[in-house]
Amino acid sequence: MASPQTTVTPINPRHPRDYETNPPTHHISSPPTSFRNPWPSYIPSSLTSLFKTRWTTPKNFVPVPADRAGLPRVIEPSFSPASPGLKATWIGHASFLVETPCSHNHERGVRILLDPVWSNRVGPYGVVGPVRFSPPPCPLSALPHIDAVLISHDHYDHLDSWTLKTLNAQQDGNLRVFCALGVKAVILGLGVGFTNDQVREMDWWDAVTLDVDIAEHTQDGQRPSVELVCTPAQHRSGRTPWGFESTLWCSWVISEGVPHPTASAKPEPKKLFFAGDTGYCHVASDAEASHHNAPHPPCPAFKQIGDMYGPFDLALLPIGCFKPRSVLSGQHSSPEDSLAIHKDVQSKKSIGMHYGTLRGAFSAQYEPVTEPAERWRKGAEAEGLEWGKEVALCDIGETVVV
Numbered sequence: 001m002a003s004p005q006t007t008v009t010p011i012n013p014r015h016p017r018d019y020e021t022n023p024p025t026h027h028i029s030s031p032p033t034s035f036r037n038p039w040p041s042y043i044p045s046s047l048t049s050l051f052k053t054r055w056t057t058p059k060n061f062v063p064v065p066a067d068r069a070g071l072p073r074v075i076e077p078s079f080s081p082a083s084p085g086l087k088a089t090w091i092g093h094a095s096f097l098v099e100t101p102c103s104h105n106h107e108r109g110v111r112i113l114l115d116p117v118w119s120n121r122v123g124p125y126g127v128v129g130p131v132r133f134s135p136p137p138c139p140l141s142a143l144p145h146i147d148a149v150l151i152s153h154d155h156y157d158h159l160d161s162w163t164l165k166t167l168n169a170q171q172d173g174n175l176r177v178f179c180a181l182g183v184k185a186v187i188l189g190l191g192v193g194f195t196n197d198q199v200r201e202m203d204w205w206d207a208v209t210l211d212v213d214i215a216e217h218t219q220d221g222q223r224p225s226v227e228l229v230c231t232p233a234q235h236r237s238g239r240t241p242w243g244f245e246s247t248l249w250c251s252w253v254i255s256e257g258v259p260h261p262t263a264s265a266k267p268e269p270k271k272l273f274f275a276g277d278t279g280y281c282h283v284a285s286d287a288e289a290s291h292h293n294a295p296h297p298p299c300p301a302f303k304q305i306g307d308m309y310g311p312f313d314l315a316l317l318p319i320g321c322f323k324p325r326s327v328l329s330g331q332h333s334s335p336e337d338s339l340a341i342h343k344d345v346q347s348k349k350s351i352g353m354h355y356g357t358l359r360g361a362f363s364a365q366y367e368p369v370t371e372p373a374e375r376w377r378k379g380a381e382a383e384g385l386e387w388g389k390e391v392a393l394c395d396i397g398e399t400v401v402v
Helices: 047-056 161-170 183-189 301-309 335-344 371-382
Strands: 005-011 087-092 095-099 111-114 148-150 176-180 199-202 207-213 225-231 251-256 271-274 314-318 350-353 399-401
Touching: 087 350, 095 271, 176 183, 176 225, 183 199, 199 207, 225 301, 251 301, 271 301, 301 335, 314 335, 335 350, 335 371, 350 371
Parallel strands: 111 148, 148 176, 176 199, 271 314, 314 350
Antiparallel strands: 005 207, 087 095, 087 399, 095 111, 207 225, 225 251, 251 271
8 A cells, every 4th residue: 555645834833022033042143053042041051060060969870670660661552543532652762653633534643753762772873872771662663654753853862863764764765754953954964765855844933734645535535634833942952062052952732633614523623742852941959959949930932832832632741861950950851840841831631751761871870760750740749730630651652642
């Protein structure tokens, strides 16, 4: 059977007024040669501070529990049957397979992979960098046909060359990738088989619709469709020491296509927010666990995303690799920070991710692998959020349906 064809159509972008400058405040020069976080909630870490932290901050290395107590289980996923709900299957770390609701007599919804990483080691040439302690729940060959891949940024634990190469070959070169500015050149430069037309890069607040041509399987001729919006995040980029911030980082909004006008029942389109990798507010030390201790306001982008595109039926939020705070707080949110993001984006249900799979190259010496999940639940209960309904965790390979 021939692979379904996809069509991409740009949408006039909507953005807050503070992004209407020329160039935008997150661009450095015009056209941009590099990028920045344009908020006081971000303070970059210098090499001096990195070395100082490494030698002066007490380490707390705890081995991965041999019995995996306190860690997510790894279970075999089930990608069928199609569902009237929005589905998100956790592959581990920040990787998810999302499928929009099956409606209008379609045989399935739109399938989107988020930051797919199947490699055992994430780093240059696969010979250095963090190693997984939780395997993927299935081989790449077990995946159904994928309509698009969304990449949040170019760090190795989010943009994996082997995974992209294998997946593209598996689909006979018929795979679309969406990424932020500058990342397209990185993907094409990896030599993993993508053509220029397969990869589309977007700036913050740019939006497109993605239609999947499986209309022959419907009675009304309507095609499954999603709206994809490239939204801000507070992070960094770079795959080499000389390439820091030369590409843009982002989060993503995924919104189900508008219901067919002749449909008898017109439920609200389902919406998902994927934070990718993000910080929320810089703090100076581990004693200042979250934004509550910061001397300046948190990143305003998430409230803007919530106001413009919320409420969200599901949000996928990072909770791990956040220590030491003096170095990582500006770019990696703590569990408590992500609970604030949950509220900012107006999420009805948020799942913690970016933990339980591999240890960060820097945070491994300071953050026990079981701490993110413990603090995520404890923080949710302290905030009065209903565990399992408003805030939750899932197993690797588990599908969350909303």
